[in-house]
Amino acid sequence: MERSGASEATGSDASGPDPQLAVTMGFTGFGKKARTFDLEAMFEQTRRTAVERSRKTLEAREKEEEMSREKELRQNEDIEPTSSRSNVVRDCSKSSSRDTSSSESEESSDSSGDELIGPPLPPKMVGKPVNFMDEDILGTLPPPLNEEEEAEEEEEEEEEENPVHKIPDSHEITLKHGTKTVSALGLDPSGARLVTGGYDYDVKFWDFAGMDASFKAFRSLQPCECHQIKSLQYSNTGDMILVVSGSSQAKVIDRDGFEVMECIKGDQYIVDMANTKGHTAMLHTGSWHPKIKGEFMTCSNDATVRTWEVENPKKQKSVFKPRTMQGKKVIPTTCTYSRDGNLIAAACQNGSIQIWDRNLTVHPKFHYKQAHDSGTDTSCVTFSYDGNVLASRGGDDSLKLWDIRQFNKPLFSASGLPTMFPMTDCCFSPDDKLIVTGTSVQRGCGSGKLVFFERRTFQRVYEIDITDASVVRCLWHPKLNQIMVGTGNGLAKVYYDPNKSQRGAKLCVVKTQRKAKQAETLTQDYIITPHALPMFREPRQRSTRKQLEKDRLDPLKSHKPEPPVAGPGRGGRVGTHGGTLSSYIVKNIALDKTDDSNPREAILRHAKAAEDNPYWVSPAYSKTQPKTMFAQVESDDEEAKNEPEWKKRKI
Numbered sequence: 001m002e003r004s005g006a007s008e009a010t011g012s013d014a015s016g017p018d019p020q021l022a023v024t025m026g027f028t029g030f031g032k033k034a035r036t037f038d039l040e041a042m043f044e045q046t047r048r049t050a051v052e053r054s055r056k057t058l059e060a061r062e063k064e065e066e067m068s069r070e071k072e073l074r075q076n077e078d079i080e081p082t083s084s085r086s087n088v089v090r091d092c093s094k095s096s097s098r099d100t101s102s103s104e105s106e107e108s109s110d111s112s113g114d115e116l117i118g119p120p121l122p123p124k125m126v127g128k129p130v131n132f133m134d135e136d137i138l139g140t141l142p143p144p145l146n147e148e149e150e151a152e153e154e155e156e157e158e159e160e161e162n163p164v165h166k167i168p169d170s171h172e173i174t175l176k177h178g179t180k181t182v183s184a185l186g187l188d189p190s191g192a193r194l195v196t197g198g199y200d201y202d203v204k205f206w207d208f209a210g211m212d213a214s215f216k217a218f219r220s221l222q223p224c225e226c227h228q229i230k231s232l233q234y235s236n237t238g239d240m241i242l243v244v245s246g247s248s249q250a251k252v253i254d255r256d257g258f259e260v261m262e263c264i265k266g267d268q269y270i271v272d273m274a275n276t277k278g279h280t281a282m283l284h285t286g287s288w289h290p291k292i293k294g295e296f297m298t299c300s301n302d303a304t305v306r307t308w309e310v311e312n313p314k315k316q317k318s319v320f321k322p323r324t325m326q327g328k329k330v331i332p333t334t335c336t337y338s339r340d341g342n343l344i345a346a347a348c349q350n351g352s353i354q355i356w357d358r359n360l361t362v363h364p365k366f367h368y369k370q371a372h373d374s375g376t377d378t379s380c381v382t383f384s385y386d387g388n389v390l391a392s393r394g395g396d397d398s399l400k401l402w403d404i405r406q407f408n409k410p411l412f413s414a415s416g417l418p419t420m421f422p423m424t425d426c427c428f429s430p431d432d433k434l435i436v437t438g439t440s441v442q443r444g445c446g447s448g449k450l451v452f453f454e455r456r457t458f459q460r461v462y463e464i465d466i467t468d469a470s471v472v473r474c475l476w477h478p479k480l481n482q483i484m485v486g487t488g489n490g491l492a493k494v495y496y497d498p499n500k501s502q503r504g505a506k507l508c509v510v511k512t513q514r515k516a517k518q519a520e521t522l523t524q525d526y527i528i529t530p531h532a533l534p535m536f537r538e539p540r541q542r543s544t545r546k547q548l549e550k551d552r553l554d555p556l557k558s559h560k561p562e563p564p565v566a567g568p569g570r571g572g573r574v575g576t577h578g579g580t581l582s583s584y585i586v587k588n589i590a591l592d593k594t595d596d597s598n599p600r601e602a603i604l605r606h607a608k609a610a611e612d613n614p615y616w617v618s619p620a621y622s623k624t625q626p627k628t629m630f631a632q633v634e635s636d637d638e639e640a641k642n643e644p645e646w647k648k649r650k651i
Contacts (some may be wrong), residue, residue: 001193013125018189022347029477031447032285051345067409072316073299077431078558081536083113088349095237095326096564113186124458125646126195134478140416149519157605158512162436163429163431163433163454163461164452164461164462166431166485166499167429167434167452167462167465168430168481168482168483168495168496168497168498168500169483169495169497169499170496170497170498171495171496171497171505171509172493172495172496173215173493173494173496173505173508174204174215174491174492175194175196175200175215175217175491175492175493175494175507176215176491177196177198177204177217177486177490177491177492178198178202178490178514179200179490180198180199180200180490181198181421181470181472181486181487181488181489182196182197182198182201182231182472182473182486182487182488182491182492183197183198183199183228183229183230183421183423183473183486183491184196184197184198184203184230184231184232184423184473184486185197185232185388185474185475185484185492186233186234186236186241186475187234187475187477187480187484188238189238189479190233190234190238190479191208191479191480191482191502191503191504192208192209192503193205193206193207193208193255193475194206194208194209194484194492194565195231195232195234195244196492197229197231197232198228198229198486198490199224199228199229200490201224201225201226201228201229201493202220202221202224202229202461203220203221203222203229203232203243203257203264204217204219204220204224204485205217205218205219205220205257206218206492206637207437207504208503208507208508209507210236210503210508211212211507211508211511212508212511212513212514213508213511213512213513214511214513214514215508215633219256219257221257221500222250223243223251223253223257223259224234224243224245224246224422226243226248226403227245228246228260229243229244229245229249230244230245230246230283230423231243231244231284231285231286231287232244232287233286233287233288233294235288235294235296236288236289236290236291236293237293238253238255238374239255240252240253240254240255240310241253241254241255242286242287242288242296244283244284244285244286244298245283246280246282246283247279247282247283247303248265248266248279248282248283249262249263249264249265249278249283250262250263250279250283250286250296250298250308251263252310260301260309260310261313262385263278263279263298263308263313263315264277264278264314264315264318265278265279265280265314265321266278266279266280267280268280268281268302269490273302273303273304273319273321274319274321275303277314277315277316278306278315278316279298279300279302279304279306279596279636280300280302280464281300281301281302282300282301283298283299283334284299284300284301284332284334285298285299285333285334285335285423286298286299286335286421287335287336287337287394288336288337288342289307289341290337290339290340290506291341291431292341294309294310294311295307295308295309295310295317296308297335297337297344299332299333299334299335299346301331303321303322303329303330303331303332304321304322304332305320305321305332305335305344306318306319306320307320307344307358317450318361319361320344320346320356320361320554321362321425322348322354323345323350324350324369325367325369330346330348330349330350330352331348331349332346332349332378332424333347333348333349333377333379333422334346334347334378334379334381335381336381336382337358337383338383339383339385339386340386340387341358341386342358343355343356343357343358343365344356344357344358344382344405345381345390346381347371347372347378347381347392348378349374349375349376349377349616350369350374350375351369351372351373351374351375351376351378351394352367352368352369352370353366353367353368353370353371353378353381353390353392353402354366354367354368354369355367355390355404355407355458361588364634365640366404366407367404368385368407368408371392371394371400371402371410372392372395372396372400373394373395373396374396376394376395376396377395377422378392378393378394378395379393379394379395379419379421379422379423379424379425380392380393380423380425380426381393382426382427382428383429384428384432384455385428385432385478386432388403388404389401389402389403389404389411389455390402390403390404391426391428391435392426393417393419393424393425393426393437395422397414397415397416397417397418397419397420398414398415398417398436399413399414399453400412400414401413401455402437403460411458412453413458414453414458417437417439417451418439418440418441419438419439419440419489420440420470421440421470421472424437424438424440424471424472424473425437425438425471425472425473425474425475426474427474427476428455428476428477429476430476430477430478430481431482432455433454433455433456434452434453434454434455434461435453435454435455435458436450436451436452436453436472436474436476436483437450437451437453437474438450438451438466438470438471438472438473438485439451439466439470439471440471440472440488441469442468443469444468446468446539447465447466447467447469448465448467448469448470448471448476448487448488449463449464449465449466450463450464450465450466450471450483450485451463451469452464463560464495466485466487466493467486467491467493468489468490469488469489469491470487470488471485471486471487471488472486472487472488473486477504479502480496480501480502480503480504481496481497481500481501481502482494482495482496482501482504482505483495524543546600570630590629
């Protein structure tokens with residue numbers, strides 16, 4: 001009704017007495033009555049609708065909660081009848097000890113907060129003490145839980161007390177570096193990449209996440225050309241690798257093997273090594289600073305230990321000069337930083353161990369002059385993770401432990417550890433309870449071993465037979481809990497435990513080895529351009545036989561070489577053998593090997609022979625040359641007689 005009335009009003013307005021107004025305003029509905037709305041009624045209707053919807057939502061939620069509760073109760077009753085029965089017995093025993101009446105037992109159970117789960121108590125158990133030996137009621141009781149928990153705790157305590165159980169040696173993988181000694185090992189802080197170096201001058205990169213079961217290195221290079229690799233170590237950030245070789249210049253490369261910097265070589269004719277800019281003799285080892293990025297240290301045969309910065313390769317940062325007690329220079333064979341980076345330790349050829357403050361280069365802070373036998377190369381010194389203990393691996397087949405707070409005698413010493421390499425390692429376990437080192441053997445005289453010593457008592461608690469060659473390098477990574485070993489026969493082994501170790505070798509063991517793709521053999525290498533024009537395409541060679549048949553039909557490719565000219569010659573070619581004079585001369589021109597410096601003497605040499613026995617000219621023209629007719633030459637007297645009279649008169 002409203003719509004019809006509005007349409008009628010619109011029609012009446014359009015056909016009203018004033019049509020010019022509609023034309024002027026631009027629309028015919030001018031003057032139409034506006035529609036009114038009751039806002040209060042609309043708001044009230046909206047409120048009622050919202051209340052109704054919220055009430056329905058709450059009811060649906062309550063129903064769902066009730067159904068879930070019922071399901072939980074049914075599951076508890078069906079799945080755990082024995083547990084409910086034991087709970088009932090425990091609660092019943094508690095209530096019977098407190099009071100014999102059932103009502104008082106219910107009150108006490110409610111007050112204690114213990115709720116009964118399962119069916120109600122049988123009537124014969126109410127008001128009666130429970131006999132646990134009554135098999136008709138309960139049957140056989142399980143052992144008490146407290147004893148099991150105590151046994152497990154005791155086993156865990158024994159494992160914690162015995163550090164041998166933490167050694168990850170249940171599984172191993174072998175990485176083939178080469179045929180010569182693996183003299184350097186380095187693992188980045190995250191444990192993702194391993195780098196190995198050896199006596200074959202090669203440095204190889206191994207990526208655990210990218211390798212498969214074939215265990216192949218993804219990159220191999222020779223950063224120091226023809227020098228043996230002696231030490232490899234990742235920086236504390238893992239983006240750079242310090243490479244120490246048999247040369248006098250250490251190098252720093254990035255994770256991909258590209259050179260970042262090379263230390264400068266010093267002047268070997270300067271007497272005071274502190275006045276030259278770099279090392280002048282063969283390097284032994286190097287180490288990164290554990291805290292400061294870009295700082296590292298090297299030691300050399302020039303009797304110095306130098307610290308460097310990656311940003312300044314043209315000159316060292318500081319120089320430490322080891323000295324004997326008499327003040328003479330001595331060669332350091334190994335060096336390292338302490339865990340906090342404040343101390344620098346070096347072992348020397350005279351058997352001494354000297355420790356400096358990093359900021360004071362003049363005098364050592366600690367100096368023990370007879371740590372190992374004089375004349376032997378101490379191959380390694382390393383600090384424990386707590387920073388209080390120093391371990392040294394001597395060339396005198398010994399391993400010693402030192403307390404730097406009382407650096408006057410060794411804490412412990414172990415002998416009978418043969419070593420034949422100047423870089424035999426020793427290291428601490430991640431929990432600082434074990435010390436690990438390797439032993440060397442002659443070829444064919446046994447197997448090299450990895451020996452574990454307990455730090456607290458220094459007892460030889462464990463051994464691992466590695467291979468039939470010497471064990472040179474060992475590295476126990478704290479994050480992976482895996483042990484890397486470098487051997488004298490070119491192998492790098494990784495020991496791990498699937499339960500105790502993390503990532504590392506576990507990532508590549510599970511990957512299957514990829515099948516090698518058969519390379520397509522072609523007789524020639526072609527550059528194939530798919531979108532090239534047909535006129536520029538080369539025909540793809542399918543087989544050699546068809547190509548040879550085509551070449552046989554081609555007159556240019558199957559042209560037979562011309563044989564040497566026989567006879568007088570033809571086609572503009574002069575025969576080497578023939579009946580003409582020219583061919584005879586050509587044949588014999590190379591036979592005369594005389595070297596005459598004076599041509600006149602060479603000609604006159606044959607003058608007498610040519611006059612006595614003419615051979616070249618006279619016989620050739622004997623038949624065709626006419627007889628010689630020479631004018632007679634008169635003497636002076638005959639000429640005077642034959643002169644006319646008139647000439648004589650004038651005279």
